[in-house]
Amino acid sequence: MGSILSTRWGGHRRRMTLGEAFLVLQAPRAGGGDWAAVLGAADGAGEWGAVRWTAADGSPVAAMALRVERSPGAGAGFWLRLRWRPTPDGPRLAGPEAPGAVDSRVRVEPVALTYGRRWFLACPACGRRRAALYLPAPHYTAWRCRACWHLGYHSQRLAPHNRLTHRARKLSARLGAEWRGPDTVGRPPKPHPMHWRTYERRLAALRDVEDRRNAVFFGYLARIGHRLGFSREVMADFGELQARRARPKSLAKRAALW
DSSP: OOSTTOGGGTTOOOOOBGGGOSEEEEOOOTTOGGGHHHHHHTTSOOOOEEEEEEOTTSOEEEEEEEEEEOOTTOTTOEEEEEEEEOOTTOOEEOOTTOTTOEEEEEEEEEEEOSSSEEEEEEOTTTOOEESEEEEOSTTOOOOBOHHHHTOBOGGGGSOHHHHHHHHHHHHHHHTTOOOOSTTSSOSOOOOTTSOHHHHHHHHHHHHHHHHHHHHHHHHHHHHHHHHHTOOHHHHHHHHHHHHHHOOOSOHHHHHHHO
């Protein structure tokens, strides 16, 4: 099932995920990081510099020439002009006269917040504000957003049971706990900067995900039992066990059980 000779996959092409994209261009964050020099250069002459990407072990992956450009009447936003030479191993630095060089411009736009502002990158294809743009493969010559490249998420490839497990782990991490299975988190201490209303909402979301995960899991068991020819009495025991695992949806009733 699912092999080369299977008729199920005829012509199916697997969708690339965000984690598989070759390069990611993050929007600048207020206050520093690697973008501190870029934001500072936005008010200057805008000389050519370089932006580099490295792997987890520190080895170089790609490099592009970069310059900040301002246009009259553009407000607080500015343009990032990127120039590189595509190679099979990834983009490399390229000068103005380099043959085969790619020249691309990305608009950087600020959005006013209650305290300060947040920067976004305008997708050159659709024009929408995005937190990141992507270059899916080394030989690609255009920056686009996730929607324009049709990139998916890693969780979309997971089976329903594993997808709910992934969701439960993320919700537990937000509560400062580690999820190792159903009913292993309990009621962890509230993180100090978190409001009680937010804490209760995330805890209720975690319980709901666990209930749905248990329902999917027992559904798997029921189908396996049906294929193996288990009797109705055994299947009824599975149903009774599933009913015991189900929790009431009310937070007040949950609090009484704890």
